[in-house]
Amino acid sequence: MAQIKAVLFDQDGVIIDTERDGHRVAFNKTFKDFGYDFEWDATYYHKLLQVAGGKERMKHHLKTKGFGVEIKTEEIDDLIKNMHKHKTVAFVELIETGKLPLRPGVKRLMKEVNDAGLILGICTTSNEKAANAVVSGMLKDIKFDFVLAGDVVNNKKPDPEIYNLALEKSGFKPEECLVIEDSRNGVLAARAAKMNIVATTNLYTEKEDLSAADIIVSCLGDDGGEKGVLKKSSKDFDYNGVLHLDLLMDYFKDKG
Numbered sequence: 001m002a003q004i005k006a007v008l009f010d011q012d013g014v015i016i017d018t019e020r021d022g023h024r025v026a027f028n029k030t031f032k033d034f035g036y037d038f039e040w041d042a043t044y045y046h047k048l049l050q051v052a053g054g055k056e057r058m059k060h061h062l063k064t065k066g067f068g069v070e071i072k073t074e075e076i077d078d079l080i081k082n083m084h085k086h087k088t089v090a091f092v093e094l095i096e097t098g099k100l101p102l103r104p105g106v107k108r109l110m111k112e113v114n115d116a117g118l119i120l121g122i123c124t125t126s127n128e129k130a131a132n133a134v135v136s137g138m139l140k141d142i143k144f145d146f147v148l149a150g151d152v153v154n155n156k157k158p159d160p161e162i163y164n165l166a167l168e169k170s171g172f173k174p175e176e177c178l179v180i181e182d183s184r185n186g187v188l189a190a191r192a193a194k195m196n197i198v199a200t201t202n203l204y205t206e207k208e209d210l211s212a213a214d215i216i217v218s219c220l221g222d223d224g225g226e227k228g229v230l231k232k233s234s235k236d237f238d239y240n241g242v243l244h245l246d247l248l249m250d251y252f253k254d255k256g
Helices: 019-033 042-048 054-064 073-096 106-115 128-136 161-170 184-192 245-253
Strands: 006-009 119-124 146-149 177-181 196-200 215-217 230-233
Touching (some): 019 073, 119 161, 128 146, 161 184
Parallel strands (some): 006 177
């Protein structure tokens, strides 16, 4: 029987519900600041989320819809790079204002992981500066063993590269690691790495096919706060709306 030794969190949509009111807002500010006359509305941004990575989403938009002005092929990479840097600054400013609160149960579960002496990591396609803003700000009292973010890997989720890198960092077997994800791309990446998976849904991912996850809930849940709703479980377990570490340890120890 395997025992969980490491818990790995995705960031966007898992730790904070950043996509609609964080990243999208920062992208739109960037487009305006660079003089472009278009915005990504909430519905269109949902579609763009199927493309992993901010720079990749901008390139996809440029290829499929254009920026409204002609951009020379040889200028595209530098333009996207500069726009993404600008967008990251805008996003970090949003984080630092505290306008994007942590999702229910996130900090509680992280503290439980710390208290148990397990490895705690973040594996996200979000920019490294954005990830560090979250870690050094609202999660400054949590101990992370590593933060893998942005361009630390060549291939974004659903490719398992970032989780395979986490396996190298931790030194553990896939069955000894638990991943907290929210999107189909993230779940598929963790599944390809053969890890255990809990999926927490949000506005953008609640209708995605997350069936490859072992457990699907609306949120991790807090005692005395917002409770999660169980949407799927690979087996029966004693769930009361809050996913505590000891409950998850028992669940995955006896998985199978």
